[in-house]
Amino acid sequence: xxxxxxxxxxxxxxxxxxxxxxxxxxxxxxxxxxxxxxxxxxxxxxxxxxxxxxxxxxxxxxxxxxxxxxxxxxxxxxxxxxxxxxxxxxxxxxxxxxxxxxxxxxxxxxxxxxxxxxxxxxxxxxxxxxxxxxxxxxxxxxxxxxxxxxxxxxxxxxxxxxxxxxxxxxxxxxxxxxxxxxxxxxxxxxxxxxxxxxxxxxxxxxxxxxxxxxxxxxxxxxxxxxxxxxxxxxxxxxxxxxxxxxxxxxxxxxxxxxxxxxxxxxxxxxxxxxxxxxxxxxxxxxxxxxxxxxxxxxxxxxxxxxxxxxxxxxxxxxxxxxxxxxxxxxxxxxxxxxxxxxxxxxxxxxxxxxxxxxxxxxxxxxxxxxxxxxxxxxxxxxxxxxxx
Amino acid sequence: xxxxxxxxxxxxxxxxxxxxxxxxxxxxxxxxxxxxxxxxxxxxxxxxxxxxxxxxxxxxxxxxxxxxxxxxxxxxxxxxxxxxxxxxxxxxxxxxxxxxxxxxxxxxxxxx
Numbered sequence: 001x002x003x004x005x006x007x008x009x010x011x012x013x014x015x016x017x018x019x020x021x022x023x024x025x026x027x028x029x030x031x032x033x034x035x036x037x038x039x040x041x042x043x044x045x046x047x048x049x050x051x052x053x054x055x056x057x058x059x060x061x062x063x064x065x066x067x068x069x070x071x072x073x074x075x076x077x078x079x080x081x082x083x084x085x086x087x088x089x090x091x092x093x094x095x096x097x098x099x100x101x102x103x104x105x106x107x108x109x110x111x112x113x114x115x116x117x118x119x120x121x122x123x124x125x126x127x128x129x130x131x132x133x134x135x136x137x138x139x140x141x142x143x144x145x146x147x148x149x150x151x152x153x154x155x156x157x158x159x160x161x162x163x164x165x166x167x168x169x170x171x172x173x174x175x176x177x178x179x180x181x182x183x184x185x186x187x188x189x190x191x192x193x194x195x196x197x198x199x200x201x202x203x204x205x206x207x208x209x210x211x212x213x214x215x216x217x218x219x220x221x222x223x224x225x226x227x228x229x230x231x232x233x234x235x236x237x238x239x240x241x242x243x244x245x246x247x248x249x250x251x252x253x254x255x256x257x258x259x260x261x262x263x264x265x266x267x268x269x270x271x272x273x274x275x276x277x278x279x280x281x282x283x284x285x286x287x288x289x290x291x292x293x294x295x296x297x298x299x300x301x302x303x304x305x306x307x308x309x310x311x312x313x314x315x316x317x318x319x320x321x322x323x324x325x326x327x328x329x330x331x332x333x334x335x336x337x338x339x340x341x342x343x344x345x346x347x348x349x350x351x352x353x354x355x356x357x358x359x360x361x362x363x364x365x366x367x368x369x370x371x372x373x374x375x376x377x378x379x380x381x382x383x384x385x386x387x388x
Numbered sequence: 389x390x391x392x393x394x395x396x397x398x399x400x401x402x403x404x405x406x407x408x409x410x411x412x413x414x415x416x417x418x419x420x421x422x423x424x425x426x427x428x429x430x431x432x433x434x435x436x437x438x439x440x441x442x443x444x445x446x447x448x449x450x451x452x453x454x455x456x457x458x459x460x461x462x463x464x465x466x467x468x469x470x471x472x473x474x475x476x477x478x479x480x481x482x483x484x485x486x487x488x489x490x491x492x493x494x495x496x497x498x499x500x
Contacts, residue, residue, distance in 0.1 A: 032432055032433055033431070034431065034432060034464075034465050035465070036465070037492060040491050040492075125493075167473065167495025167497060168493050168494075168496075195496055200498040200500075201495065201496055202499060202500050203470075203497070203499065203500075204391075204466055204467075204469065204470040204473070204495075206470075209466075210462070210464065210465040210466050211465050211466065213466035213469065213470075215495075218500070
């Protein structure tokens with residue numbers, strides 16, 4: 001694998017890095033330490049700037065107006081966009097745009113007109129309704145929300161949990177069981193307009209992350225037209241699974257970005273902080289933390305780029321994406337933890353970003369498939385012979 | 389856990405504020421008849437958390453009586469959003485000052 005960046009990638013990375021340091025960090029200093037949004041006028045100004053740079057709409061295929069960037073370059077960008085306090089869950093506060101629900105690229109023309117294009121223009125917001133109280137790691141079996149055909153409609157009943165954005169969305173994707181005997185082959189994906197009668201956001205689910213909360217949804221006799229099925233009846237699991245696999249690379253890259261920033265801050269601090277007559281950097285215990293951080297960062301970065309390059313070559317990358325997600329989220333947590341240790345008491349305060357990263361990084365070992373599921377995926381592929 | 393703040397209001401006075409510590413959290417301000425006129429939070433940039441925020445609110449009233457109640461909560465941003473959504477669910481709209489200050493789309497909540 002060739003990790004030498006091309007000249008074009010180098011220029012892109014330098015540009016994005018400069019943007020984050022010169023545009024995002026100064027604004028962030030004035031925001032609440034847990035803030036998830038910029039002031040609207042600042043956001044509009046920066047979105048216009050990113051559009052001028054030609055980088056707006058990362059993850060959107062060129063045929064839909066996005067920049068023509070391969071997965072490797074997008075992975076490298078993700079590692080830069082997250083290098084600020086809110087970066088893990090709000091990279092650059094969203095001013096680089098995004099693909100939203102990428103599943104809609106496979107929608108019918110009518111669905112694209114009604115849902116995809118307004119989303120890409122930033123006119124509609126969305127949610128992804130997969131996880132249920134019965135479980136999220138094994139959605140194919142855990143989904144209990146049922147959809148029953150009734151004339152030209154389907155009638156949905158059930159509940160969802162840990163759904164971000166459902167309370168503010170204009171529409172979303174809801175996965176429901178349409179055949180109780182078929183396991184993963186009995187799940188269908190519905191595009192649901194909200195608010196709609198029968199769709200209720202019952203509560204905010206408070207987590208370690210104070211901004212961008214999740215919600216719990218109750219669905220009672222919600223009628224969805226048959227034409228709002230995304231893909232085919234009973235083939236919704238493939239849609240969900242595709243997202244889960246693709247999402248793992250940028251998800252891991254975000255962890256690496258935060259880890260890089262935490263390491264940068266720890267190195268800077270250990271050189272200027274004196275204890276017992278010398279800088280922290282002269283203490284072996286601190287040096288070893290810095291070394292262990294570097295090993296974690298480089299291992300995770302290697303795995304992210306390996307997965308991205310396989311994806312770019314059109315090869316199967318499920319195992320590599322799982323490895324990147326597993327190592328990226330766990331290594332990122334260790335790096336932030338060591339950086340906090342080096343910062344001592346200051347590392348615990350809201351004066352620095354570590355406490356927010358520490359809380360949010362913990363979620364990363366669960367979100368988008370917990371570490372145990374990643375190991376399960378990897379083991380299946382290695383033992384089953386699908387790997388290499 | 390109930391999602392509404394159920395503890396009683398108390399007068400917004402210097403004596404009562406002495407018992408409010410410098411924690412982060414959320415608060416309700418109400419007219420003496422109990423009508424909520426503001427839903428606020430004390431975030432990580434406040435000097436003395438709930439205490440300094442409520443002191444500021446009391447001074448802004450310039451002697452006009454008011455009531456308050458608060459909740460210590462480290463997840464003050466999501467809790468603040470939840471309280472605003474609950475207020476809309478219960479009363480149809482936000483207090484006027486919250487409407488003026490809100491810069492994003494507020495979510496829809498239909499508590500069971």
